[in-house]
Amino acid sequence: MQQKAQEILDQLLGAGQVAIQVDGDFVQGDKVEGDKVMGNKVIQNIVQIYREAGGRISDERLSQAVHNYAGWVMENYGRVPLRGLGDKEYDMPDPDLPAVYVSLMAQKEAGRWQEREAEPKPVDMSSLLSQGRRLVITGAPGSGKTTFLRHIAYMLARALYSGDDKPVRQYLNLTGDLPLPIYLSLGDYHRYRQNNGDGTLIDFISYTLFQQHGVYDLPKDFFAQMLSRDNTVCLLLDSLDEIPDETGRFQASNAVMQLSANRSIGQMLVASRDHAYVGRTMLTRPFRRFVVQPMQPEQIAALTKRWCEAVYPSHLAEKETQLLQDEIAALEAIRKAQGEEPLVETPLMVTIVAIVHYNNRKLPQQRAALYEKCVNALLAEQHKGEEGQGQSQLELEKRGGSIDSKRSRLALLAYEMMRSSGDKEAGRKTSLQQMQAWLLPAFERAEGADAAPAKFEAFRQAMCDRASILHERGGQYEFTHLTFQEFMCAYHLAVNMAPLEIAAFFQDEERVRQSWWREVILLTIGYLGKTAEDKCLKLIEAMLARSPDDATTLAAAELAAAGLLELEMAAPAAR
Template structure:
């Protein structure tokens, strides 16, 4: 094509040239990089290295649409605007191409490279962020800054800083920003997106996509030129300079020109182009990625100083990224003119769902049905993973999938396996393998510094994880560099690669993160899994007994809980028979009661988490827990919270103490009913002479003493023979009633607890309905001859019957076990913090469990009747009394203190009340009152 001479004084010619140039712009934008980076127009010619071929007028948009060329032209000599514009266009094409995709490496695809390319334009999901106040900066100090350096939000109400903002809008917060976040939170992708959007807009001579994607409300002529630079490369560049290198060549601006022009770029911009643009500072967007990836604290401080020197006194736009822990430590933080932006954790609907959806839209663009199936399967797997995590660690546990990195890892695992593994140990294994294989990073020079032997790094990481975990919760989360090196030097095969391993930890893609020469795993779950893997692969190589011996002293330590469970899960994914033998061996471990309960509970949990464990193994684990609950010494010497955890596991495994074929009643001849003999000498309540001693024993308050006076009694209250349930009515028993009758429960929470816990959230009427149903079904059963004779009925106990049963054979005792307080005897005082599976505490002398503590128990007695307890007073147990009459509850609960965990304590609730600490148990009475 014939070239057109460019004359800035010939306006008409200029207009004609611009019009012609703009018609050819689309062809320019379709140019591709070929060979070593030449730009070839469709149907055109690819030139040699570092050259740009454009139809002569295709630089017109660059000339007319930006101020960049004018700024450089005014500071240079010998180059025309057309030449400058041509090379700027080449640079922008190169940058747009370089930032236009996100690569997923590690995808196993038949017949091709293991890489999935996701177009940034469609795959990018803007995260949420928050503008953070500086730790060393007061609001008034910010106001004293010169107005040109003061951030816009400094002039508004402080409450606005509490609002989060989309990361694609942060450029509106100021000219100098630091984007902080954890490993893999998406900081680098934000930078790529900024560079791509600006390059695309400048090439098009339009405000889009920069306006909609970056929130830049600028005319196209004012859009800044994006310059994306990895700070780790700058640090390495400085490290390799000779001692006598001139100061100018050590500067960040000189490096940028060297980096883009002398090394990586494929265009012929003058060597001083970027230096002069940065000196001027106008219409430039400097994107400095990875301040935390600079090797050590000293170098980081030098790089930070170089950044501040470059921006000093200029209106230069700068965005820096850094991991939060690195930025907050040592001398890394930039000056007061930089606003800190913190990336927030992912939201499922706003971030995870779009990330997964858009990734699979790129992977399966033409098969809608397959794409939707893959999306739903992965999201379901993530939901399951998070749900199981909350069950293990509590509802307040932080999400596992909390960053784009975790989404990316699970996506890779999901694509490769067509589903997420059921066992989380297998999931962690595959995720860590994907993470250790360096799978992204735009700087090839950085990637080349990393070793490709990721399996050795995995061995080193698991060795380190086990070493760190041995230090305990307080010391095992982080390790200093010198101690890390010392730990790795114990293995000869690691010695040649320790430096590489440390370098790998400082780069993206590692399971470790570094700050101030200290290291930690990017997620505690990865440390726990790798510690478990070390036990299996290294210690377990000797024998199963060696592994069990390693765990023997760690059974009670919550810090080791997850590694033990992950060890069993990891074994199960590879060798089922060995895993079953290991879990059985684990269940029998323990020196001392606490350790034995802990071992049995861990084994039960492992059997439940491993989906292929089988019913026989679960039954063995359940049997072991029941054995311990039935052992007097084990109950007496173990901590309540440990027993309670074992009890919950027993309920999940299938509690053999209860018979599912008989409405989950106890699995014995009398279905759990215990005979209470008649007692002509029984006296309800507390003797007047003993009241002061009892109050002193339980350290009752003044108000408590006044309330408890209602229990004083000195009159005989003889009792007849009756039978009472060994345990409170359980969730499983009440569910059997609901399912058999279609009974509409008043609160769905009544059936949410583990099956063997006492049912709660039931009112007095619910309890009576259960009694009536149970009476009917047992009357028809050959297993209950007493009921078949028609003389005995199932009902609620009176408070007299309840107290007689609670005291057992102890006359006048304060507690069912005696006269001394003992937190190990009952679930009270918030020691456990919730209800516990029935039978986790020692029985009284009648063999009854949980008579005090756990849950208050409804009786059929009316509240408000004082002692003496008159046996011929038919109104005291009037079942037809109005709903406004409270009913007596007995026994205290998990929520109440010691002063309520006594045999004589009485309280009253309205019949319609439903509480988290109120349940009931039943009795068999001869000639029972009509229900």
């Protein structure tokens, strides 16, 4: 990890040439004295805009700095890591994002005075940038919001890097000068404000890009100047929902509104889960909201095809694609016959199903069961065929502890992060020191006080070396997807607490009314429905019985009903 970070840093600091592979071809960046960077008209437009603001830096240096920044964006957001495929991952190059990306559809939210008008038709998300300069993208967990924003960042950066803006203009339906892409997490901005007392979004942008990511070749005021010039940036603000509390989300939304009031700011796109985008969190005019729609069969077919082409040998890809698509169709047919909603209708669910197919060949019919099999595959690092069998497979699975112990420690970590979300060092990210404080007692009970530190370190290294469930970035640790954190927390509750205890936990601090806990509650019900049906029903009864007021009762009832509908029980009547 450190070596990789240093390699990227070396590129950003202009150490020789930068080479990034894009769709099989090499886009080669030259040194400052070369003609290519200075001949890049796309970059030169940005240079001229900064120059008009009074910047005191040579055109050559600024051109190279923007070039390096674009390369950094491509390096960070342009590839899709392959996980859950065993040691074969090391032999497979991570595919380029455009090679596997499938554009979805989004529905424009009807305005208050448009209720009598015909419902607007969904639009292809590739054209959203042409729908307005202030947009909000909401959707279900795993619906591809982050990937959508990163794909935009990659496409714009590639045009800046290569000087060829024709593909991005055609794909994103853009006219006028190309903006500079800036991708940020509003969850990170929330933690930045907690640690620094306050701070505007512009302060955070400068901090993130200069201090955290090491983009040192650009002038200190570069991004502040770009944000104050007309239509020069495309600001991609992700993860509003990863701010755990409503007050924090409101503060972030307010900061976005303040920045958007400057009409010189270019494009602004904000992404959030549906259930977190309510009340004071919602952005008012001029923002327009688009809701990501469930995947259609042809989109699912396209994504499964591209996934299989990325992970299977060419002579097997077509066959495996058909097998995977047949399994999904059979799974959905069973659910439809039982009166259930479709299960595989987001990019995340397609990916999880594909990983389970790769390792297990049989798909369960319920979300919690699918997540469990996916986590098991990621922890076991299973192999297909004869590879990894026998003693070598045993050693692989026990790296950092047994599968059961790794699952247990990750579940404890997820539980502590979820419930400590109000602290500065918790929620979606946590420090090594805090992680040790949470997990070391469990290692001491299992391994003894003397062996515990070494066992903890082995666990940490095993998890972060693969970076399939947990990864480290800038000294902070986080689950690779919030869905994994939510499922592992649900697993911890289901395995370690009685139904009455779980119900009490959900009612405490009004967790049943908080969007931060919604998925955990649903997945806890789902996991118990799969493993202990009687405990599941007792939990639901206890949730309703303990509700202290009408609002909490209503929230608990809605969650209980939603959880029941997800259960994989023998008969619909039981649900």
